[in-house]
Amino acid sequence: MSRWLEMLRHQYNWLLADRFDWWEMNRCPINACPLVASIAEPREQPNYYSQKRSLVPLKGERPWYKEIHSQVLQDMVKRVNLAFERFTKGDSSGKRSGKPRFKGQHRYRTFTFPQASHEWIEGNRIRLPKIGVVKFICHRPLPEGFALKTVAVSLKADGWYVTFSLEDQSVPELPLPEVVPTEANSLGVDAGLEYFIACSDGTTKTPPQFYRQAEKKLAKLQAKRELRPKGSKARRKLNAKIAKLHQRIARQRRQWHFETAGELVDKADVIFVEDLQVANMIRRCKPKLGEGGEFLPNGQAAKSGLNKSFADAGIAGFLNEVLPYKAAKAGRWVVKVNPAGTSQHCAMCLSRVPKELSDRWHDCPHCRASMPRDVNSAVLIKKVGLGHRLTLKREGRKTGEARPLRLTA
Incomplete structure (x- = not known):
């Protein structure tokens, strides 16, 4: 299986390079060519089907590729096409991804059988085509009535994993119930670093900082690794220990995220959160x-x-993946609101109360409201999410007079 991954990685990089070569040489229309350009021989644009047809002569030139299952090779071509299409055209919402990178050593970790069958599984063993019978730990039985669609084999820090994709077309897709958000059934949540979540009901939860806790142990392992010569067996063993430690940190964080999301889902039917752009917040x-x-x-x-604290908390993964997943599974709603003004105004009297990032307590000079800054933001997020046409008084930039500011969801 390791040999398969290495061969698939080489072919993935070759096909991706072929895409880049055409993109740089032939993408320009004939009536808009630059004055200085390299002259390349015109050729058809490589696509999914042409690159999939290239697998036949590949096996003739390199016979060792015959040991890889044909559908596994075709799935590798599909991955190349998907990565390049997201770069040039974008996804269904039009959002484009970054330029695809070539896979370095140990960076290609998964191969997939796109057409699997229940006949492959016999108890705690699975028969993979062209590999043979492999024993695995089945942590829960596969449900009956579902069709086995794909089988993905992945290499992780602590060993090999097999992932089954199941489908049952007789199960209807249950839409989320229509819930009208009210003061009683909704909850505002502000995500941050001092408090990972601060709720509009006054409850808070501090981040556990799993990476910070393991930072000393990680530094010792990395320092010890640098003393070992490159390519040595001792260095490879230390790399494996470091990878397992990172995997443990990620799993701890993920588990804590799911537990926290379950607590929020149990509190309200509608959860209002800020539409944060965390990538912009951690920009250099x-x-x-x-x-x-x-x-x-x-x-x-x-x-x-x-x-580093933002990365350790994992705010983006919690707000964009874990919380919506848990809410949809429980029939709840997660609504994102505009975060503008939610930290610089009072949630009680709606007056502007400027604060620096280091100011962690909210004291309003107008209504004498006093509470943690994040709790004040959570209350205001809830008001904005409920659709109230809030009038926030603030001073004008030129005249110094107070003028209204409307915040809507």
């Missing part, structure tokens, strides 16, 4: 240049610790 600071052209301090050294 822009460099500052002095008069002589030298670089000035821009605060990136301090922000690097903040970025």
